[in-house]
Amino acid sequence: MLSPAALDEEYRKALAAVGLELFIEQWPEIPLRWNRRLRRAGRAVIDHRGARFQAAVIEISPVYFEVYPEDLSGILVHEAVHVGLAVQGRPFGHGAEFRRACEAAGGLLHSRWLPGRVFRYRCPTCGLVLERRRRAADSRWCAACVEVAEAAGEDGYAAGRALQLVETAFQGPEPSGAATQPVCENGVEGGESATPMRYPVQP
Ligand SMILES: [Zn+2]
Numbered sequence: 436m437l438s439p440a441a442l443d444e445e446y447r448k449a450l451a452a453v454g455l456e457l458f459i460e461q462w463p464e465i466p467l468r469w470n471r472r473l474r475r476a477g478r479a480v481i482d483h484r485g486a487r488f489q490a491a492v493i494e495i496s497p498v499y500f501e502v503y504p505e506d507l508s509g510i511l512v513h514e515a516v517h518v519g520l521a522v523q524g525r526p527f528g529h530g531a532e533f534r535r536a537c538e539a540a541g542g543l544l545h546s547r548w549l550p551g552r553v554f555r556y557r558c559p560t561c562g563l564v565l566e567r568r569r570r571a572a573d574s575r576w577c578a579a580c581v582e583v584a585e586a587a588g589e590d591g592y593a594a595g596r597a598l599q600l601v602e603t604a605f606q607g608p609e610p611s612g613a614a615t616q617p618v619c620e621n622g623v624e625g626g627e628s629a630t631p632m633r634y635p636v637q638p
């Protein structure tokens with residue numbers, strides 16, 4: 436994972452690039468935070484009263500950037516454009532001006548699927564590796580080895596025979612990793628509900 440200093444540096448660069456495009460000389464304080472629960476690469480949480488900007492926070496997904504660290508600056512620029520337009524009291528969804536400024540500042544208009552997490556378990560007896568989408572709440576055993584042990588009159592469910600968690604990997608549903616997903620949910624034109632407080636589930 437990126438060091439806090441390196442992240443800060445990327446973020447400063449993104450704000451500077453977007454500031455140049457949108458003519459923002461002095462940004463208000465816009466905190467940047469990791470958010471484990473995000474279902475997309477990032478989002479801009481914008482608080483506003485009508486067209487009047489109040490405050491904003493940019494959140495990014497540690498799961499996404501663990502797998503696609505090269506997308507970081509492009510996503511930071513993307514979220515910063517949402518915030519920059521909001522700061523100026525302009526519509527800040529994924530409209531024409533958003534897309535223009537985002538591309539001009541080097542931002543990404545699309546992201547990749549958020550990778551899913553896979554848990555790999557290994558049977559200590561036969562070496563079989565099993566993949567699970569969820570972490571098992573308690574011990575599991577390899578069916579074949581339980582059968583062999585029981586046939587030999589041994590305890591098939593002995594603790595020493597239980598599957599062992601050997602690896603936690605990220606594995607997206609889209610192996611090509613192509614950038615086809617909306618980067619975030621800040622896309623509602625007209626500006627309303629650009630503060631998504633729910634976590635949309637991917638199709
Ligand atoms: Zn086994």
Ligand SMILES: [Zn+2]
Nearest residue numbers: 618619620621
């Ligand atoms: Zn967006």
